[in-house]
Amino acid sequence: MRMELDLGGEQPLYQQIRDQVVLAIATGALREGDHLPPIRELAAEFGIHFHTVNKAYDLLRQEGFIRLSRKSGAVVHTSRSEADTEVWQHKLRLVLAEAVAKGVARAQVEAAYRAVLAEFEHGSSEDAPSQSGRDA
Amino acid sequence: MRMELDLGGEQPLYQQIRDQVVLAIATGALREGDHLPPIRELAAEFGIHFHTVNKAYDLLRQEGFIRLSRKSGAVVHTSRSEADTEVWQHKLRLVLAEAVAKGVARAQVEAAYRAVLAEFEHGSSEDAPSQSGRDA
DNA sequence: TATTTGATACATCATATATATAACAAGTGG
DNA sequence: CCACTTGTTATATATATGATGTATCAAATA
Numbered sequence: 036m037r038m039e040l041d042l043g044g045e046q047p048l049y050q051q052i053r054d055q056v057v058l059a060i061a062t063g064a065l066r067e068g069d070h071l072p073p074i075r076e077l078a079a080e081f082g083i084h085f086h087t088v089n090k091a092y093d094l095l096r097q098e099g100f101i102r103l104s105r106k107s108g109a110v111v112h113t114s115r116s117e118a119d120t121e122v123w124q125h126k127l128r129l130v131l132a133e134a135v136a137k138g139v140a141r142a143q144v145e146a147a148y149r150a151v152l153a154e155f156e157h158g159s160s161e162d163a164p165s166q167s168g169r170d171a
Numbered sequence: 172m173r174m175e176l177d178l179g180g181e182q183p184l185y186q187q188i189r190d191q192v193v194l195a196i197a198t199g200a201l202r203e204g205d206h207l208p209p210i211r212e213l214a215a216e217f218g219i220h221f222h223t224v225n226k227a228y229d230l231l232r233q234e235g236f237i238r239l240s241r242k243s244g245a246v247v248h249t250s251r252s253e254a255d256t257e258v259w260q261h262k263l264r265l266v267l268a269e270a271v272a273k274g275v276a277r278a279q280v281e282a283a284y285r286a287v288l289a290e291f292e293h294g295s296s297e298d299a300p301s302q303s304g305r306d307a
Numbered sequence: 308t309a310t311t312t313g314a315t316a317c318a319t320c321a322t323a324t325a326t327a328t329a330a331c332a333a334g335t336g337g
Numbered sequence: 338c339c340a341c342t343t344g345t346t347a348t349a350t351a352t353a354t355g356a357t358g359t360a361t362c363a364a365a366t367a
Contacts, residue, residue: 184355185355185356220356220357220358223356
C-alpha cells in the first residue's frame with residue numbers, strides 16, 4: 036500500500052497513518068491477513084520516529100483493525116463482529132450535518148455517498164496485490 | 172437551541188461547540204438569521220472561559236456558518252455558495268471507510284445514512300429525497 | 308456616559324504531539 | 338548460543354495545542 040503523510044499538516048501524524056490504513060482496508064488494498072510494515076521500517080520510510088508509528092498501530096489495534104504480536108508483526112484483522120456502531124454513526128451524522136448546513140444539495144450528497152461506496156466495492160476477489168513489507 | 176458539552180471529554184470544547192452549532196443548523200434548530208448567544212453568556216452557561224467560546228465562534232465564522240459583528244453578535248448564515256466540497260467529501264470518505272473496514276453491512280450503512288438525512292429534512296428548500304427510506 | 312458586543316494581547320498551566328535514547332521480551336534463524 | 342527482528346515499555350525533552358485568567362480595545366447602542 037502506498038501512503039502519503041503530510042508532515043507539518045494540521046492532523047497528527049499517527050492519526051494520518053491510522054486513517055490511511057483504514058482507507059486501505061476499505062478500498063481492498065489491504066485485506067485480512069495482510070502484513071503492515073514493521074514500525075521501524077515504516078518510520079524510516081517517512082523519516083519520522085518509530086514511536087509515532089507505534090502509536091498509530093496501537094490505535095488501530097484498539098479499534099480492532101489490526102492485531103499486533105512480536106511473532107507476526109502487524110496483521111490486518113477485518114473479521115469483526117458488530118461492535119461500536121455508535122462511533123461511526125455519530126461521525127456520519129456530523130459530516131452529513133456539515134454538508135447540509137453548508138447548503139449542499141441532497142443530490143450532490145447522494146452522489147458523493149454513492150461514489151465512495153462504489154470505490155469501496157471490491158467485491159470479494161480482485162484488486163491489486165498488496166505490496167507492503169513482508170507477506171506470507 | 173440546547174447544547175451539551177462533555178467537559179473533560181476527549182474532544183476539545185471549542186470543537187464540541189462548533190459541532191453542536193453545525194448540527195443545530197442541519198436539523199433546522201438554527202436557521203438563517205438566528206442569533207447565537209453572546210460568547211460571555213454561553214461561556215457562563217457552561218462554566219467555561221469566554222475565550223473558548225470565542226474560538227468556537229471564530230472557527231464557525233471561518234467555515235462560513237455564522238457571521239460576527241459587534242453590532243449584531245453571532246448570526247447564522249446558511250445562504251452560502253457551494254464552496255469547499257472537498258472538505259466534507261473527504262470526511263465522508265473516511266467515515267464510510269471506517270464502517271466498511273469494520274465490516275458493517277452495506278444495508279446498515281445505508282440505513283444510517285437514510286436516518287440521518289431524514290433527521291435533517293426540515294422541509295426547507297433543496298430537492299426532495301427519494302421516499303424509499305425505511306427505519307434503522 | 309455606561310453597557311454590551313466581539314476582538315486582542317498578554318500570561319500561565321496542563322495536556323498532546325513528536326522526537327530521542329535506552330532497554331526489554333518474545334520469536335526466528337544462523 | 339548468539340544475532341537479529343519484532344513489538345513493548347520507560348524516561349526525557351522540545352514544541353504545539355487547549356483552556357483559563359486578566360486586561361484592554363473598538364464599535365454599536367441605550
